[in-house]
Amino acid sequence: RYFHFCKLPGRVMGIRLLRFTSVVIIVLLLVAGALTALLPNIKDDKLPNLRREPKPQSQSALDSFTLIMQTYNRTDLLLKLLNHYQAIPNLHKVIVVWNNIGEKTPEEMWNSLGPHPVPVVFKVQSVNRMRNRLQNFPELETKAVLMMDDDTLVSAHDLAFAFSVWQQFPEHIVGFVPRKHISTPSGVYSYGSFELQNPGFGNGDQYSMVLIGAAFFHSGYLEDFQRQPEAVYALIDETQNCDDIAMNFLVAKHTGKPSGVFVKPVDIRNLEKDTNSGYSGMWHRAEHLLQRSYCVNKLVNIYDGMPLKYSNIMISQFGFPNYANHKNKM
Amino acid sequence: RYFHFCKLPGRVMGIRLLRFTSVVIIVLLLVAGALTALLPNIKDDKLPNLRREPKPQSQSALDSFTLIMQTYNRTDLLLKLLNHYQAIPNLHKVIVVWNNIGEKTPEEMWNSLGPHPVPVVFKVQSVNRMRNRLQNFPELETKAVLMMDDDTLVSAHDLAFAFSVWQQFPEHIVGFVPRKHISTPSGVYSYGSFELQNPGFGNGDQYSMVLIGAAFFHSGYLEDFQRQPEAVYALIDETQNCDDIAMNFLVAKHTGKPSGVFVKPVDIRNLEKDTNSGYSGMWHRAEHLLQRSYCVNKLVNIYDGMPLKYSNIMISQFGFPNYANHKNKM
Numbered sequence: 026r027y028f029h030f031c032k033l034p035g036r037v038m039g040i041r042l043l044r045f046t047s048v049v050i051i052v053l054l055l056v057a058g059a060l061t062a063l064l065p066n067i068k069d070d071k072l073p074n075l076r077r078e079p080k081p082q083s084q085s086a087l088d089s090f091t092l093i094m095q096t097y098n099r100t101d102l103l104l105k106l107l108n109h110y111q112a113i114p115n116l117h118k119v120i121v122v123w124n125n126i127g128e129k130t131p132e133e134m135w136n137s138l139g140p141h142p143v144p145v146v147f148k149v150q151s152v153n154r155m156r157n158r159l160q161n162f163p164e165l166e167t168k169a170v171l172m173m174d175d176d177t178l179v180s181a182h183d184l185a186f187a188f189s190v191w192q193q194f195p196e197h198i199v200g201f202v203p204r205k206h207i208s209t210p211s212g213v214y215s216y217g218s219f220e221l222q223n224p225g226f227g228n229g230d231q232y233s234m235v236l237i238g239a240a241f242f243h244s245g246y247l248e249d250f251q252r253q254p255e256a257v258y259a260l261i262d263e264t265q266n267c268d269d270i271a272m273n274f275l276v277a278k279h280t281g282k283p284s285g286v287f288v289k290p291v292d293i294r295n296l297e298k299d300t301n302s303g304y305s306g307m308w309h310r311a312e313h314l315l316q317r318s319y320c321v322n323k324l325v326n327i328y329d330g331m332p333l334k335y336s337n338i339m340i341s342q343f344g345f346p347n348y349a350n351h352k353n354k355m
Numbered sequence: 356r357y358f359h360f361c362k363l364p365g366r367v368m369g370i371r372l373l374r375f376t377s378v379v380i381i382v383l384l385l386v387a388g389a390l391t392a393l394l395p396n397i398k399d400d401k402l403p404n405l406r407r408e409p410k411p412q413s414q415s416a417l418d419s420f421t422l423i424m425q426t427y428n429r430t431d432l433l434l435k436l437l438n439h440y441q442a443i444p445n446l447h448k449v450i451v452v453w454n455n456i457g458e459k460t461p462e463e464m465w466n467s468l469g470p471h472p473v474p475v476v477f478k479v480q481s482v483n484r485m486r487n488r489l490q491n492f493p494e495l496e497t498k499a500v501l502m503m504d505d506d507t508l509v510s511a512h513d514l515a516f517a518f519s520v521w522q523q524f525p526e527h528i529v530g531f532v533p534r535k536h537i538s539t540p541s542g543v544y545s546y547g548s549f550e551l552q553n554p555g556f557g558n559g560d561q562y563s564m565v566l567i568g569a570a571f572f573h574s575g576y577l578e579d580f581q582r583q584p585e586a587v588y589a590l591i592d593e594t595q596n597c598d599d600i601a602m603n604f605l606v607a608k609h610t611g612k613p614s615g616v617f618v619k620p621v622d623i624r625n626l627e628k629d630t631n632s633g634y635s636g637m638w639h640r641a642e643h644l645l646q647r648s649y650c651v652n653k654l655v656n657i658y659d660g661m662p663l664k665y666s667n668i669m670i671s672q673f674g675f676p677n678y679a680n681h682k683n684k685m
Contacts, residue, residue: 177685182558189557190668203673203681219679227519228512230674287673287681295685337673338520339681343533343617344560344667349549351533351617351669355507355625 089117090169090188090241095158097124098304100131102296103175107135110173111142114185117167119145122160124153155307156261156268161247168195170247174238176306180292186342187288191241194286198276200240203232203287206321206333214325216270216317224335231335234273235285239293242276249275256327260320266307267320274324274332283336291346419447420499420518420571425488427454428634430461432626433505437465440503441472444515447497449475452490454483485637486591486598491577498525500577504568506636510622516672517618521571524616528606530570531620533562536651536663544655546600546647554665561665564603565615569623572606579605586657590650596637597650604654604662613666621676 092110096103103121111119123130130147146164150157158172169191171184179201191199206214207221215221223230253275261268276284297306307313325331343351422440426433433451441449453460460477476494480487488502499521501514509531521529536544537554545551553560583605591598606614627636637643655661673681 185557186559186667193668201683202685219674219682223674223678227515228675229516229672230678232673289671289681290683293683293685337516337675338523339671339673341619341669341671342559342667343562343669344549344553345558348553348560351619352549353531353620353623355532355623 086117086167089115089167090171090191091117091165091167091244092119092171092173093122093158093162093165094119094173094175095122095124095155096175097153098302099175099297099300100125101302102300104131105296105299106173106175106178107145109178109181111145113171113181115188116143116171118143118164120162120164121145121147122158123147123149124157126150126153154262155265156258159247159250159268159272161244161251165244165247168244169241170244171241172237172239174306176295176297176300177239178294178296179239179290182342182345183288183290183292186345187241190286190288190340195243196276196280197283198235198237198240198242198273198285199288200235200237200242200285201288201290201293202236202239203285204234204236205230205232205335206234206331214318214321214331216314216321226335226337229337231337232285232287233277233283233333233335234270235287237269237272239290240285242272246272246276246279249279254327257324260323260327264316264320266313266316267324270317270320271324274328277332277334278328281334283334285336286338286340287336288340291342416447416497419445419497420501420521421447421495421497421574422449422501422503423452423488423492423495424449424503424505425452425454425485426505427483428632429505429627429630430455431632432630434461435626435629436503436505436508437475439508439511441475443501443511445518446473446501448473448494450492450494451475451477452488453477453479454487456480456483484592485595486588489577489580489598489602491574491581495574495577498574499571500574501571502567502569504636506625506627506630507569508624508626509569509620512672512675513618513620513622516675518571520616520618520670525573526606526610527613528565528567528570528572528603528615529618530565530567530572530615531618531623532566532569533615533617534564534566535560535562535665536564536661544648544651544661546644546651556665556667559667561667562615562617563607563613563663563665564600565617567599567602569620570615572602576602576606576609579609584657587654590653590657594646594650596643596646597654600647600650601654604658607662607664608658611664613664615666616668616670617666618670621672 092113094103094106094110107119107121110116121130130149132147135141135145135147146162148160148162148164169188171188173179183201187199187201191197204216204218205221205224206216207224208214219230224233250272253271257271261271273284341350422443424433424436424440437449437451440446451460460479462477465471465475465477476492478487478490478492478494499518501518503509513531517529517531521527534546534548535551535554536546537551538544549560554563580602583601587601591601603614671680
């Protein structure tokens with residue numbers, strides 16, 4: 026039977042067919058070889074402007090964070106800061122909360138200057154509200170949020186370190202700006218910083234809030250924020266202030282512990298003087314600090330108690346920037 | 356009937372008896388008055404040398420700590436340090452581990468210079484062993500231990516703060532002296548401090564141990580230490596070194612996290628130059644650091660793996676000593 030089979034090609038097809046078959050096989054092999062040679066080239070980075078689809082698997086939702094930056098009347102600063110923040114390690118996505126009502130976002134210009142390291146989403150708002158940034162954005166995929174004011178520059182080193190600290194304290198607001206409330210004999214609270222008296226728990230000062238304008242916190246708190254008493258939203262809208270104080274109340278109530286963990290920044294800068302818009306930020310208003318003391322007392326009423334707790338823990342990075350920054354005279 | 360009763364004294368006893376009774380009553384009243392006047396005086400602090408019994412309820416076992424200080428050939432430093440440490444806030448008791456074999460403890464002198472703020476127990480040892488201080492002393496009543504070398508002075512401010520930090524991180528060794536191990540391509544580990552290369556996890560340095568010669572840790576770890584492989588005790592006895600490295604291995608294995616939390620001391624001093632004994636401490640031996648690298652590798656064998664983990668968290672006290680020590684240029 027074997028010999029019978031072998032004889033078939035020679036006898037049935039003939040030599041012309043044999044040649045034809047050989048040529049076809051050779052051509053196919055050449056084409057296959059050519060394709061194999063071409064494949065690496067298609068993936069070559071030198072090919073211009075192939076729009077890269079964002080790869081959702083590149084930064085796992087657990088190991089990365091979303092930057093939420095609200096902006097009003099400082100688009101020049103926003104763009105400057107976006108160039109900086111878009112390249113921070115472990116960044117997953119940027120959400121820009123666009124409070125310039127009726128004004129076009131810079132999305133076109135942004136895209137024309139692509140590609141960018143991460144996706145940036147411009148969320149157009151209908152009303153200019155301070156609490157717009159505290160929405161539970163559907164684009165938010167990560168457990169961690171980094172919230173930054175649109176005039177604040179924090180170095181990548183500080184952010185990378187603070188993110189690692191947040192991962193160890195995920196239920197806290199981990200950030201760079203500590204503040205406190207103090208009690209007074211009348212029972213009325215006052216808001217301030219280190220220039221205010223120490224609360225008097227042993228040596229040194231204490232803080233009871235970490236401001237969310239330069240901090241990491243768990244995205245779950247944005248969900249929680251949607252479920253607060255109406256009076257909280259009314260207060261924030263009335264003052265166009267205090268959303269950060271409200272968040273600290275929320276977190277403190279939730280954990281029963283100090284709401285924040287303060288990480289001492291090495292390089293934090295306020296860029297508001299650099300803006301061309303002339304707009305210099307809400308905290309310059311005459312009533313700003315008085316409003317914040319007012320908010321503390323209102324929130325105590327709304328929440329029927331003072332949930333904020335004091336802490337005196339100040340965290341810095343071991344051996345950075347100075348590799349011997351913990352050296353002592355021992 | 357009432358009148359019948361009234362007539363009885365006059366008729367039955369007579370006037371002499373009535374006078375006698377009155378005198379007795381008056382004398383009794385005077386004596387009672389005198390006793391009442393005397394009672395406060397008996398409690399007066401001016402009364403000399405009434406030995407006070409230690410009150411076990413004065414420092415709750417949860418809110419206080421026990422100082423364990425091992426001493427060898429530096430009794431002058433010991434006594435200097437005891438005067439300092441006996442007054443630290445939240446101290447419950449001092450346990451002195453007396454490694455001066457055959458020598459009398461200074462207990463008599465100590466008692467003659469009383470009263471003291473807390474009880475001090477001198478535990479006479481039979482053999483001069485480094486690991487004597489890691490016994491599970493029956494006198495230990497508190498959850499927290501403060502272990503100090505007998506040549507190290509840490510300020511009360513630093514200790515009060517570090518104790519408050521330990522209360523927030525009770526499963527860690529919270530202390531003032533960070534060290535690290537590094538891997539090498541050969542797989543052999545080396546031990547050192549900041550002068551060694553960074554382990555290379557991002558920016559800056561990392562530590563993987565906090566030495567127990569100036570640290571707070573949970574007394575439960577002394578219990579755990581009694582249940583370690585024999586080879587660990589043999590290693591410590593062979594080197595008269597490395598008990599602290601062994602404790603860090605134990606804690607890291609137990610928690611699965613970095614064993615220590617480093618608190619940057621404001622005022623830590625080594626007093627060994629001040630001793631009259633001429634004895635200058637084990638760490639001056641030529642082989643001291645080589646031994647410690649040797650111990651790291653031996654312990655990895657004994658525990659079948661490297662449990663130590665890196666951390667770069669450095670904790671300082673907010674607003675102390677400088678009330679504005681967190682101020683930034685923002």
